[in-house]
Amino acid sequence: MKACLFKIQTHKSIMSQFAELSFDGKSYQLPVVEGTEGEKAVDISKLRAQSGLITLDTGYKNTGATMSGITFLDGEKGILHYRGYSIEELAENASFIEVAYLLIYGELPTQSQLEAFEARIMKHNNLHEDFKKIYDGFPSSAHPMGVLSAMVSSLTAFYPGALNPNFTDEEADRTIARLMGKLPTIAAWAYTNSIGAPVNYPTDKDYCSNFLYMMFKRPNRDLKIDPVVVKALNTLLILHADHEQNCSTSTVRIVGSSHASLYSSVAAGINALWGPLHGGANQAVIEMLDAIHADGGDTKKYMAKAKDKNDPFRLMGFGHRVYKNFDPRARIIKKACDDVLEALGVDDPVLDIAKGLEQEALSDPYFKDRNLYPNVDFYSGIIYRALGLKTELFTVMFALGRLPGWIAQWKELRDNGEPIGRPRQIYTGATPRAYVPMEKR
Numbered sequence: 546m547k548a549c550l551f552k553i554q555t556h557k558s559i560m561s562q563f564a565e566l567s568f569d570g571k572s573y574q575l576p577v578v579e580g581t582e583g584e585k586a587v588d589i590s591k592l593r594a595q596s597g598l599i600t601l602d603t604g605y606k607n608t609g610a611t612m613s614g615i616t617f618l619d620g621e622k623g624i625l626h627y628r629g630y631s632i633e634e635l636a637e638n639a640s641f642i643e644v645a646y647l648l649i650y651g652e653l654p655t656q657s658q659l660e661a662f663e664a665r666i667m668k669h670n671n672l673h674e675d676f677k678k679i680y681d682g683f684p685s686s687a688h689p690m691g692v693l694s695a696m697v698s699s700l701t702a703f704y705p706g707a708l709n710p711n712f713t714d715e716e717a718d719r720t721i722a723r724l725m726g727k728l729p730t731i732a733a734w735a736y737t738n739s740i741g742a743p744v745n746y747p748t749d750k751d752y753c754s755n756f757l758y759m760m761f762k763r764p765n766r767d768l769k770i771d772p773v774v775v776k777a778l779n780t781l782l783i784l785h786a787d788h789e790q791n792c793s794t795s796t797v798r799i800v801g802s803s804h805a806s807l808y809s810s811v812a813a814g815i816n817a818l819w820g821p822l823h824g825g826a827n828q829a830v831i832e833m834l835d836a837i838h839a840d841g842g843d844t845k846k847y848m849a850k851a852k853d854k855n856d857p858f859r860l861m862g863f864g865h866r867v868y869k870n871f872d873p874r875a876r877i878i879k880k881a882c883d884d885v886l887e888a889l890g891v892d893d894p895v896l897d898i899a900k901g902l903e904q905e906a907l908s909d910p911y912f913k914d915r916n917l918y919p920n921v922d923f924y925s926g927i928i929y930r931a932l933g934l935k936t937e938l939f940t941v942m943f944a945l946g947r948l949p950g951w952i953a954q955w956k957e958l959r960d961n962g963e964p965i966g967r968p969r970q971i972y973t974g975a976t977p978r979a980y981v982p983m984e985k986r
């Protein structure tokens with residue numbers, strides 16, 4: 546085993562910094578790049594050509610996939626910025642469509658730009674009548690995330706122009722507006738289809754009110770859309786809008802890197818988000834809290850299970866790959882949770898269980914030593930349930946929020962002409978051997 550000395554020697558010179566790798570008696574200089582927030586990375590793009598070595602980082606915990614100007618987060622400090630604006634200020638002052646425009650096009654829109662963007666989205670928020678035939682093919686028990694990804698993929702059949710890898714900016718803007726407009730309708734129709742209710746066609750209401758209308762309007766009753774609910778939904782969608790290179794966004798980017806369409810790339814991102822370790826956690830949190838409630842509210846029993854290495858149970862909604870401090874989104878959602886439940890007069894016993902779990906975990910050495918804090922999913926499900934959404938729709942709400950981030954990241958990758966993603970590996974399988982005829986096996 547040859548000694549390998551990886552000596553970091555960053556030399557800040559006029560032009561650039563570099564790191565020095567010493568291996569097998571040779572040394573290699575690797576450029577160090579620095580981002581606008583002072584993050585540094587060793588650029589290994591020429592490492593294999595120079596040294597024959599590759600790097601290995603299962604789960605990419607230490608590996609940057611790209612350089613991006615969209616979202617900055619500092620996991621140690623619990624900071625989250627979209628295009629330089631803090632999540633706290635955006636959640637307090639902006640509309641979700643305003644934030645979507647910021648993420649996708651890079652700047653806060655003027656009033657006329659915002660109105661034009663909203664009008665483009667509204668123009669495309671209906672679905673072709675043939676979509677109803679696709680919905681009819683799903684059993685009512687189908688999980689809405691599976692329906693969502695199938696329907697988004699189906700957009701390629703109705704709008705084949707999006708398949709053109711050499712699209713113009715105008716064609717890209719139309720596809721973006723179609724996806725922003727249609728995803729809430731796709732989600733709402735998946736819900737009404739699952740409960741046997743007639744679909745509600747989209748309206749010219751604002752984005753969040755239109756979604757609530759399509760979800761909850763029934764032929765036999767009027768629908769009062771509560772401004773408290775609209776504001777809470779607007780905040781939740783903003784908080785979920787982007788999160789740099791998370792699992793589902795990385796999926797959208799790698800699919801997009803093959804020059805697959807935006808629809809195909811987002812459909813793949815929806816499937817990645819569905820996993821219980823990622824966006825599916827908000828559904829898993831409520832299922833966990835309900836189980837604790839049904840079990841007499843014994844939070845200590847579930848804390849013990851979460852710490853037991855022989856028990857696969859994890860405290861859902863806790864921990865994060867990047868945040869080793871409070872997820873800033875969780876703080877905002879926890880406050881919104883109190884406000885919404887009070888405004889709606891909802892008394893949900895699992896809210897007290899959630900707060901109890903949080904307090905116990907924040908003072909427990911197992912969680913403190915591992916920097917495990919509540920993440921964005923810990924409280925969001927409680928609000929969604931107070932808004933009248935069934936548990937299986939919680940991850941759909943995450944997807945609705947994350948859509949502009951997926952779009953922005955896909956657009957950045959394509960605008961920057963990034964190459965097709967193709968990671969390497971270290972092979973650990975059988976070494977060369979001769980074929981064995983059947984009679985000798």
Ligand code: SDX
Binds near residue numbers: 788821852
């Ligand atoms: C999202 O990446 C993003 O940005 C994602 C997201 C976004 O906006 O896109 O923020 C959205 O996905 C939030 C995360 C939602 N997932 C959950 O809430 C599921 C529960 N959390 C975990 O499964 C876990 O914390 C992860 C998956 C979120 C992060 O896992 P990591 O970074 O791979 O950490 P790890 O599994 O290596 O855990 C480190 C230690 C381990 O213990 P030891 O081996 O050191 O003894 O912490 C333990 C883990 O067992 N641990 C937990 C735990 N999370 C980690 N123990 C109990 N309960 C937990 N929730």
